[in-house]
Amino acid sequence: xxxxxxxxxxxxxxxxxxxxxxxxxxxxxxxxxxxxxxxxxxxxxxxxxxxxxxxxxxxxxxxxxxxxxxxxxxxxxxxxxxxxxxxxxxxxxxxxxxxxxxxxxxxxxxxxxxxxxxxxxxxxxxxxxxxxxxxxxxxxxxxxxxxxxxxxxxxxxxxxxxxxxxxxxxxxxxxxxxxxxxxxxxxxxxxxxxxxxxxxxxxxxxxxxxxxxxxxxxxxxxxxxxxxxxxxxxxxxxxxxxxxxxxxxxxxxxxxxxxxxxxxxxxxxxxxxxxxxxxxxxxxxxxxxxxxxxxxxxxxxxxxxxxxxxxxxxxxxxxxxxxxxxxxxxxxxxxxxxxxxxxxxxxxxxxxxxxxxxxxxxxxxxxxxxxxxxxxxxxxxxxxxxx
Numbered sequence: 498x499x500x501x502x503x504x505x506x507x508x509x510x511x512x513x514x515x516x517x518x519x520x521x522x523x524x525x526x527x528x529x530x531x532x533x534x535x536x537x538x539x540x541x542x543x544x545x546x547x548x549x550x551x552x553x554x555x556x557x558x559x560x561x562x563x564x565x566x567x568x569x570x571x572x573x574x575x576x577x578x579x580x581x582x583x584x585x586x587x588x589x590x591x592x593x594x595x596x597x598x599x600x601x602x603x604x605x606x607x608x609x610x611x612x613x614x615x616x617x618x619x620x621x622x623x624x625x626x627x628x629x630x631x632x633x634x635x636x637x638x639x640x641x642x643x644x645x646x647x648x649x650x651x652x653x654x655x656x657x658x659x660x661x662x663x664x665x666x667x668x669x670x671x672x673x674x675x676x677x678x679x680x681x682x683x684x685x686x687x688x689x690x691x692x693x694x695x696x697x698x699x700x701x702x703x704x705x706x707x708x709x710x711x712x713x714x715x716x717x718x719x720x721x722x723x724x725x726x727x728x729x730x731x732x733x734x735x736x737x738x739x740x741x742x743x744x745x746x747x748x749x750x751x752x753x754x755x756x757x758x759x760x761x762x763x764x765x766x767x768x769x770x771x772x773x774x775x776x777x778x779x780x781x782x783x784x785x786x787x788x789x790x791x792x793x794x795x796x797x798x799x800x801x802x803x804x805x806x807x808x809x810x811x812x813x814x815x816x817x818x819x820x821x822x823x824x825x826x827x828x829x830x831x832x833x834x835x836x837x838x839x840x841x842x843x844x845x846x847x848x849x850x851x852x853x854x855x856x857x858x859x860x861x862x863x864x865x866x867x868x869x870x871x872x873x874x875x876x877x878x879x880x881x882x883x884x
Contacts, residue, residue: 500814502860506792506853507649507677508818512743513702513854519746520704523739531736532727541738548745555748556694557685558711564728565741568708569676571721572695573600573643575710575732576672579718580641580693581608584670588638594618594626594655595836596648601674605643614638623785624653624837628660635667645674646684646694650833650849651784652793654682661690670716676700676708680751681790682759692716698740702854703747707740754854762791762852765861769794769850776869783834783847792852797839801875803847809871815864818849842881 523544529537531545553560566572581591593605595617605615616634620626626644642664647654657673664671672693675684680701686694693716697708712718724733774780779799803819810817830844
């Protein structure tokens, strides 16, 4: 197999060569511990603080509001459990949605075992959370709202700024999981009205194993990792200097290229949304038709299993997914697709195609050529399908 086409950028992105180059000095030449006061340590510390400034500027935040973490999962866990424990004397109620990533729902479930109450809001058929539903769910015991900026599976962008205004009026902390949006659409923490925001470098052409949590100044939050006094005592552990330097460089590249990349990806995305239903019958777009990520397409294809589609595409050199990479070993249908009202048998036949910095139009044309015969072959074997 000579052709290899990567269309799973939502799962992870390749590390940009310029990011890799920015990281290299901190593995061998400037390898010092940033907490050390000698020159080696101070060189490393400067790299970290430069990245902190770059990321803060990108988000419309202040540098001291950025805490570096190991990635999106840690940032989400830190935000949710940290805020809950810091405020448990004030209240015990948390609001989230039924389509959050497991890095949000699992800490919520843990908190429920420890006496907190969690409301999981329903979404409409496009995956949108209603700000009015958020308002209705709030009580005088509500201490935290956590709604993702955009869904990782179906690409729907949520009305975060509006929800944030409601939270602010009531004096309730608001967290958003921006792992899928950082570097792909503009983000300003003040315009979004958020107090906490999670991100991960490997989703925007940076290295794996590094991310950040934005914590608005004055937000009460319990320390997540205890030990040293790194990150002003908010997150102990020796800094991942190469990773943080790479995150900073990845942010710079996104800042400089986002507008151009978005235009190109939207054109390819819309080409898929338009042409696949013309080539395949009984195929349905999941997520909002317009209010969606520029690089995300998610279809349900009736009468076949999503895993069978993926295996056949992989044999043709095309990498795609059925949904979240974090649950790819599960045989259960996507909780997101069930939440938007799809029956189990249709939710099982989902295909997520996500584009990125190196996607070419001829690769999309190749997918458009190869997918219809794959579907036809699989449907011929399906006892459910009748022509």
